[in-house]
Amino acid sequence: MDKLVIEGGHRLRGSLPISGSKNTALALMAAALLPDGPSTFTNIPDLKDIDTFSKVIRVTGAGVDFDAAGHTLRIDPTPLAHPEAPYELVKRMRASFYMLGALLGRCGRARVSLPGGCAWGPRPVDLHLEGMKALGAEVELDKGYVVARARGGRLEGGTFRLEPSSVGATVNLVLAAATARGHSRIENAAIEPDVVVFCEALHAMGARIEGIGTRTLEIEGVTTLRPVTFANCADRIELGTFMIAALLAGTPGDTITLEQAGAGHLGQAFLDAFRATGAELHAETDRVHVTVPDEVRAVSIETDVYPGFPTDLQAQWTVLMTQAKGNAKIVDRIYLDRFKHVPELRRMGANAIVVGNEVVVEGTSRLQGTTVMSTDLRGSVSLVLAGLVAEGETHVLRVYHLDRGYEKLEEKLSRAGIVIRRTTYDEFADPLLEHPHEA
Ligand code: EPZ
Numbered sequence: 180m181d182k183l184v185i186e187g188g189h190r191l192r193g194s195l196p197i198s199g200s201k202n203t204a205l206a207l208m209a210a211a212l213l214p215d216g217p218s219t220f221t222n223i224p225d226l227k228d229i230d231t232f233s234k235v236i237r238v239t240g241a242g243v244d245f246d247a248a249g250h251t252l253r254i255d256p257t258p259l260a261h262p263e264a265p266y267e268l269v270k271r272m273r274a275s276f277y278m279l280g281a282l283l284g285r286c287g288r289a290r291v292s293l294p295g296g297c298a299w300g301p302r303p304v305d306l307h308l309e310g311m312k313a314l315g316a317e318v319e320l321d322k323g324y325v326v327a328r329a330r331g332g333r334l335e336g337g338t339f340r341l342e343p344s345s346v347g348a349t350v351n352l353v354l355a356a357a358t359a360r361g362h363s364r365i366e367n368a369a370i371e372p373d374v375v376v377f378c379e380a381l382h383a384m385g386a387r388i389e390g391i392g393t394r395t396l397e398i399e400g401v402t403t404l405r406p407v408t409f410a411n412c413a414d415r416i417e418l419g420t421f422m423i424a425a426l427l428a429g430t431p432g433d434t435i436t437l438e439q440a441g442a443g444h445l446g447q448a449f450l451d452a453f454r455a456t457g458a459e460l461h462a463e464t465d466r467v468h469v470t471v472p473d474e475v476r477a478v479s480i481e482t483d484v485y486p487g488f489p490t491d492l493q494a495q496w497t498v499l500m501t502q503a504k505g506n507a508k509i510v511d512r513i514y515l516d517r518f519k520h521v522p523e524l525r526r527m528g529a530n531a532i533v534v535g536n537e538v539v540v541e542g543t544s545r546l547q548g549t550t551v552m553s554t555d556l557r558g559s560v561s562l563v564l565a566g567l568v569a570e571g572e573t574h575v576l577r578v579y580h581l582d583r584g585y586e587k588l589e590e591k592l593s594r595a596g597i598v599i600r601r602t603t604y605d606e607f608a609d610p611l612l613e614h615p616h617e618a
Contacts, residue, residue: 180576180577180579180603180604180605180606181578181579181582181601181602181603181604182574182575182576182577182578182601182602182603182604183563183566183574183575183578183581183588183589183599183600183601184572184573184574184575184599184600184601184602185548185563185566185567185569185572185573185575185597185598185599186548186571186572186598186599187546187548187566187567187568187569187570187571187572187573188568188570189428189567189596189597189598190428190429190430190433190596191424191425191427191428191429191435191567191592191595191596191597192429192430192433192435192595192596193435193436193594193595193596194435194436194437194438194466194595195421195435195436195437195438195591195592195594195595196437196438196439196591197413197414197417197418197421197437197438197439197440198222198224198225198226198250198413198414198417198439198586198587199222199223199224199250199411199412199413199414200224200372200373200376200411200412200413200414200415200416200444201224201226201228201229201414201416201583201584202274202346202371202373202414202416203372203373203376203377203411203412203414204220204223204224204229204252204411205228205229205232205272205274205277206274206277206350206373206374206376206377207220207223207376207377207380207409207411208220208229208232208233208236208243208252208254208277209274209277209278209280209281209350209354210281210354210377210380210381210384211254211256211406212236212239212241212254212256212259212278212281212282212284212285213256213281213284213285213354213357213358213381213384213386213404214256214384214403214404214405214406214407215256215257215403215404215405215406216255216256216257216405216406217242217253217254217255217256217257217406218253218254218384218406218407218408218409219251219252219253219407219408219409220251220252220253220254220408220409220410220411221250221251221408221409221410221411222250222410222411222412222413223245223250223251223252223411224250224414224586225245225247225248225250225586225587226582226583226584226585226586227579227582227583228272228274228583228584229245229252230245231268231271231272231275232272232274232275233245233252234268235264235265235268235269235272235275235278236254236278238261238263238264238265238268239259239260239261239262239263239264239278239282240258240259240260240261241254241255241256241257241258241259242254242255242257242258243255256285259285259286262282262285262286262288262289262290263282263289263290263291264276264278264279264282264289264290264291264292265292266292266323266324268292269291269292269293269294270292270294272583273294273302273347274347275291275292275294276291276293276294276304276307276347276351277347277350277351277354278291279291279307279311279325279327279351279355280307280311280350280351280352280353280354280355281354283311283316283327283329283334283354283355284334284354284355284356284357284358284359285358287328287329287332287333287334288327288328288329289325289326289327290324290325290326290327291324291325291327292323292324292325293320293323293324293325304325304347304348306341306342306345306348307345307347307348307351307352308325309339310339310341310348310351310352310355310365311327311351311352311355313337313338313339314334314335314336314337314339314352314355314356314359314363315329315330315334315335315336315337315359315360316328316329316330316334316355317329317330333358333359333360334355334356334358334359334360334400335359335360335361336356336359336360336361336362336363336398336400337363337364338363338364338365338366339352339363339364339365339366340365340366340367341365341366341367341368341369342367343367343484344367344368344369344394344484345369346369346371346373346374348369349365349368349369349374349396350369350373350374350377352365353365353374353377353378353381353388353396353398356398356400357381357386357388357398357400357401357404358400358401358402358403358404359398359400360400361399361400362397362398362399362400363396363397363398363400364395364396364397364398365395365396365398366394366395367394367395368390368393368394368395368396369484369485370392370393370394370484370485370486371484371485372412372415372443372444372485375391375392376411376412378391378392378396379391380407380409381404383407383409384404384405384406384407385401385403385404385405386398386401386404387399387400387401412444413439413440413441413444413465414440415440415444415445415446415489416489416491416492416557416584417440417584417585417586418437418440418442418444418445418467419445419449419489419491419492419495420492420495420560420564420585421435421437421591422437422453422458422460422467422469423492423495423496423498423499423564424564424567424592425437425458425469425471426456426458426469426471426472426475426499427498427499427502427564427567427568428567428568428597429469429471430471431471431472431473431474432470432471432473433470433471434468434469434470434471435468435469435471435595436466436467436468436469437466437467437468437469438465438466439465439466440465440466440467441462441463441464441465441466441467442460442462442467443462445489446485446486446487446488446489447486448480448483448486448487448488449488449489449492452478452480452488452496455476455478456472456475456476456477456478456499456503457472457473457474457475457476458470458471458472458475459472474504475499475502475503475504476503476504476505477500477503477504477505477506477507477540477542478500478503478507479507479508479509479510480493480496480507480509480510481509481510481511481512482510482511482512482513483512483513484513487512490511490512490513490514490517491557492557493509493511493517493557494517494518494520494557494558494560494561495557495560495561495564496509497509497520497521497524497531497538497540497561498524498529498561498564498565499564500540500542501524501529501530501531501540501541501542501544501546501565502542502543502544502568503540503542503543504542504543505542506539506540506541506542507539507540507542508537508538508539508540509537509538509539509540510536510537511536511537512536514536515535515536516536517555517557517558518533518538519554519555519558520554520555520557520558520559520561520562521533521538523551523552523554523558523562524546524551524561524562524565526549526551527546527547527548527549527551527565527569527573528544528545528546528547528569529544529546529565530544545570546565546568546569546570547569547570547571548566548569548570548571548572548573548574549569549571549573549574550573550574550576551565551573551574551575551576552576552577553575553576553577553578553579553580553581554577554580555580556580556581556583556584557584558580559575559577559578559580559581560581560584560585560588562575563575563581563588563592563599566599567597574604576604576606577606578601589601
């Protein structure tokens, strides 16, 4: 199994490239199943989640070709004949559940495994299922699978209000509504950039969607959609992660540049909190310059749906606050227990205490490098961030979590001055047996 070893104390400098958005790419891949021919997407990141979803799509018979070096993905739905998504693959990546909307939209039927939970919670799909019923689907649960069928072979369309607003449910319902017989309205729809860009791609395919970027989507179903060549947007969460890395490991007064991404997708709450630390931020169309302040001030945040502070940057912000001047309170209003990284940070010496869906962090705590365990994608990258500033070496285990959402992380950080390497280890080695005197 792979781990990352980071030698703390080296300064981040120069520039880092931002890859294409993972979460947008997954929605675009599902949309590619709707048209009557092959679509091509550019700026698709070379990630484990993209590979997993490619496998899910191939199970249906559709063709998927990924030029990883060129970040170009081609999906041909023409041979699709098997509207199923198996548990063995869906359990690895929750967004596979988008197959429900895509297959219902294309074939009028679907058999899709229910996604499991994840490291930090149950991750329900009740909104997805109730929404599909509102669009005219008959939905049953059979041995852990959702078996759905459009009465008369094609969904009617309908109105559904999302409570709470859900990124995944919005994507799934738009996939199903785009080719329904009639009109659909989705209320309290998610407006995360991932959803907006996905809707823009469907619009380019000929879908009739009004209100893109607002919380009310009005969709007139169409019978056919045309294939497209479409550019994916940059990954706002990778961008935010590296902006935080700059404040953690950059040299005061230095400017670090994040390439191939603008700041517009980060949302106002993150930009405001970032500037409140004392950091200077200068954003151009496709690059962001961060000037590192002499001292990072503690800034308390609460996560929320877009344009609120992204929950996917909560763990990274927590690490930043261990080094900030003062104490900070971090509240996650999206996921009530997304704090599995905190016990690992405490083992490194962080003064952080979780109370319910809040973590209180005491600033300027000295971190010590040690061996720590990744539990989920954003938690694992937060441990790497902690390793940047910890004394000595930090060994981050189970980086398969991290490989789901960060492309060539060690390469990007190494090029920007960090001493980090990937190596393998035996997850089940028992030091007590092998080196009794060293244990
Ligand atoms: C998407 O997950 C992202 N994943 C997540 O990013 C992100 O954390 C999340 O949105 C919130 O921004 C992808 O885009 C692939 P939700 P999703 O449905 O769609 C509740 C990462 O690190 N809910 O918006 O699953 C749910 O419990 C990943 O890249 C229901 O109650 O999130 C949560 O509290 C992790 N019933 C809230 O909505 C439902 O049927 C938001 O979840 C669906 C959701």
